Amino acid sequence: MTFDFDVIARSLPYLRQGFEYTVELTVVAALLPAELAATLRRLRGQGYGVHVLKTSAWEWGDEAAGLPVTELEPTMRILEAQAEAEAVVAGSPR
Numbered sequence: 001m002t003f004d005f006d007v008i009a010r011s012l013p014y015l016r017q018g019f020e021y022t023v024e025l026t027v028v029a030a031l032l033p034a035e036l037a038a039t040l041r042r043l044r045g046q047g048y049g050v051h052v053l054k055t056s057a058w059e060w061g062d063e064a065a066g067l068p069v070t071e072l073e074p075t076m077r078i079l080e081a082q083a084e085a086e087a088v089v090a091g092s093p094r
Contacts, residue, residue: 032064
């Protein structure tokens, strides 16, 4: 599935008009395509709050440079293992 985040990014100034608040963007992603990373860096440069929650073990390399990223994959792996163990105990392995 293709998702054009730039379309959303271009609409943000219109969403802010007339309001006394800031826009904070949280992106949950397993992959960080170069186009998305560039858009997020541009938005950060324009004063938007941007944070990325990384859900995979894949290395992103330089794509994430300049972006705040929180690694969720280790925690997700632990939670999935716990859920699997609970399912086995309950008699319905996943």
